[in-house]
Amino acid sequence: MSDETLTLKEMCALFDVTPRTLRYYEYLELIAPAKVGRTRHYGTTEKVRVKLIRQGRRFGFPLEEIRQWLELYNPCCNENRSQMERWIQMSTDQIAQLEERRVELEEISCELKRLRQMTQDSLDALD
Secondary structure, eight states, rough: SSSSSOOOOHHHHHHHOOHHHHHHHHHSSSSSOOOOEEEEEBBBHHHHHHHHHHHHHHHHHHHOHHHHHHOOOOTTSOOOOOHHHHHHHHHHHHHHHHHHHHEEEEEHHHHHHHHHHHHHHHHHOOO
């Protein structure tokens, strides 16, 4: 990502989000764009943070957990050990939850298929 700043509209286009979403991230203090009057300017830090937020949401993390993880980032340090350790724990927990959901969805899918087939069989018997 370049060092140039982006406008709200450009950020929305880049990350396929609405202005409301970016303002909400700002309200939650997930991002802090520079402001000149009422105009927001998004720099490299905001671009990276929005990318991480979007990725975290895609993986199913709540915004509060993403916020806590982002707060661990220390730009003064090349090694962000605490952030990396927290990320490993969060991702491990999330993988376990996703696996549980996958199993549950498979069971639900099988049950739905069974009920659909029973209904189809009943329908066929009417003919």
